[in-house]
Amino acid sequence: xxxxxxxxxxxxxxxxxxxxxxxxxxxxxxxxxxxxxxxxxxxxxxxxxxxxxxxxxxxxxxxxxxxxxxxxxxxxxxxxxxxxxxxxxxxxxxxxxxxxxxxxxxxxxxxxxxxxxxxxxxxxxxxxxxxxxxxxxxxxxxxxxxxxxxxxxxxxxxxxxxxxxxxxxxxxxxxxxxxxxxxxxxxxxxxxxxxxxxxxxxxxxxxxxxxxxxxxxxxxxxxxxxxxxx
Amino acid sequence: xxxxxxxxxxxxxxxxxxxxxxxxxxxxxxxxxxxxxxxxxxxxxxxxxxxxxxxxxxxxxxxxxxxxxxxxxxxxxxxxxxxxxxxxxxxxxxxxxxxxxxxxxxxxxxxxxxxxxxxxxxxxxxxxxxxxxxxxxxxxxxxxxxxxxxxxxxxxxxxxxxxxxxxxxxxxxxxxxxxxxxxxxxxxxxxxxxxxxxxxxxxxxxxxxxxxxxxxxxxxxxxxxxxxxxxxxxxxxxx
Numbered sequence: 299x300x301x302x303x304x305x306x307x308x309x310x311x312x313x314x315x316x317x318x319x320x321x322x323x324x325x326x327x328x329x330x331x332x333x334x335x336x337x338x339x340x341x342x343x344x345x346x347x348x349x350x351x352x353x354x355x356x357x358x359x360x361x362x363x364x365x366x367x368x369x370x371x372x373x374x375x376x377x378x379x380x381x382x383x384x385x386x387x388x389x390x391x392x393x394x395x396x397x398x399x400x401x402x403x404x405x406x407x408x409x410x411x412x413x414x415x416x417x418x419x420x421x422x423x424x425x426x427x428x429x430x431x432x433x434x435x436x437x438x439x440x441x442x443x444x445x446x447x448x449x450x451x452x453x454x455x456x457x458x459x460x461x462x463x464x465x466x467x468x469x470x471x472x473x474x475x476x477x478x479x480x481x482x483x484x485x486x487x488x489x490x491x492x493x494x495x496x497x498x499x500x501x502x503x504x505x506x507x508x509x510x511x512x513x514x515x516x517x518x519x520x521x522x523x524x525x526x527x528x
Numbered sequence: 529x530x531x532x533x534x535x536x537x538x539x540x541x542x543x544x545x546x547x548x549x550x551x552x553x554x555x556x557x558x559x560x561x562x563x564x565x566x567x568x569x570x571x572x573x574x575x576x577x578x579x580x581x582x583x584x585x586x587x588x589x590x591x592x593x594x595x596x597x598x599x600x601x602x603x604x605x606x607x608x609x610x611x612x613x614x615x616x617x618x619x620x621x622x623x624x625x626x627x628x629x630x631x632x633x634x635x636x637x638x639x640x641x642x643x644x645x646x647x648x649x650x651x652x653x654x655x656x657x658x659x660x661x662x663x664x665x666x667x668x669x670x671x672x673x674x675x676x677x678x679x680x681x682x683x684x685x686x687x688x689x690x691x692x693x694x695x696x697x698x699x700x701x702x703x704x705x706x707x708x709x710x711x712x713x714x715x716x717x718x719x720x721x722x723x724x725x726x727x728x729x730x731x732x733x734x735x736x737x738x739x740x741x742x743x744x745x746x747x748x749x750x751x752x753x754x755x756x757x758x759x760x761x762x763x764x765x766x767x
Contacts, residue, residue, distance in 0.1 A: 313542045317545055354584055369601050386605070393622035451671065
């Protein structure tokens with residue numbers, strides 16, 4: 299009887315030990331399973347990253363093809379003044395478009411903003427954030443109250459926010475932002491949860507968004523001068 | 529006799545628990561195997577990304593060379609015609625302004641290092657996390673101070689450049705960059721250094737614990753735009 303009890307106790311002891319060991323192992327594996335989830339997330343991100351680099355390569359490659367083709371055209375047209383001038387004109391037009399020195403048109407949206415009464419007025423930062431969001435969504439041309447947004451455009455509050463200057467020009471309410479680009483991308487970049495327009499609306503400002511299939515945006519009116527870049 | 533019964537039941541329960549534990553473990557190990565295969569897939573993706581990056585880098589260098597050659601050819605083709613020569617000069621200058629070519633000149637280098645960031649009530653953190661707005665504001669102030677060319681961690685500020693947050697990093701020109709942010713600007717150094725004024729954005733950031741350093745320099749190089757601007761929706765109005 300005594301011997302049997304002892305055997306039992308030892309057996310139970312061993313079983314307990316085994317059980318604890320298995321549990322410990324399991325605990326460790328569960329910890330590793332958490333890492334697996336991060337790995338999965340990374341994989342989705344990696345896919346996005348790959349698509350991004352594919353696109354960037356393709357864009358640069360197309361640009362390279364275009365440039366080499368242009369070189370060839372210049373080379374073969376060396377004698378003909380007419381054709382050379384045609385080539386230069388094309389390039390000049392591209393440059394001017396990038397500089398914002400041409401009137402442009404295309405599909406897009408028009409955002410009209412008016413400050414609510416009795417609350418802090420819409421600020422230069424608000425407009426800056428909207429412009430940034432539109433650019434991120436692929437905007438191709440933007441103007442605020444007909445001031446064309448170029449790469450050297452600043453949007454600043456003057457006199458502690460009594461008015462806003464864009465390109466050094468004073469603009470007054472209502473602020474009318476015209477943007478050319480994919481209409482639904484443009485709209486969703488500023489509306490929806492977390493969008494700046496939605497945020498301003500919640501604060502009590504009046505904002506309307508209209509889609510327009512042919513918006514015309516005027517050229518930059520200022521002078522583009524450089525003194526320091528070489 | 530009852531004693532033996534109790535012990536048998538206890539043993540039975542223990543065996544059951546043990547089996548259960550082993551079963552769970554076996555299942556988890558199966559999952560772990562799939563993790564390894566997923567790792568392989570991820571590694572393949574990483575390899576492919578690197579391959580595309582390399583192809584991009586090589587093509588980009590070739591493009592830079594080709595553009596220099598194009599400039600020479602254009603000069604050559606226009607040198608006998610004063611009208612065309614003027615157009616050629618406008619293109620060359622325009623490419624510098626729009627960020628299509630590398631530029632040098634005097635200016636400032638502003639370095640922003642991670643601090644605790646800002647958290648004013650006027651900002652909606654879910655829309656724009658502190659850092660992208662910080663950089664955006666500094667760029668805006670630099671332009672206001674007359675900056676003619678700007679780069680952020682060697683990413684040229686161009687017409688279509690937007691700054692967007694992506695977790696702990698920010699996204700500029702499709703490239704992911706993290707702190708410290710090195711913002712280079714070409715312009716009159718004295719004006720650009722005015723960003724350090726009392727009440728300016730840099731001071732505001734300093735007060736919030738962000739590391740801010742501004743250095744004047746006589747020769748700053750700002751690289752050409754790393755991408756291509758192509759218009760899909762926009763057309764020039766015919767004159």
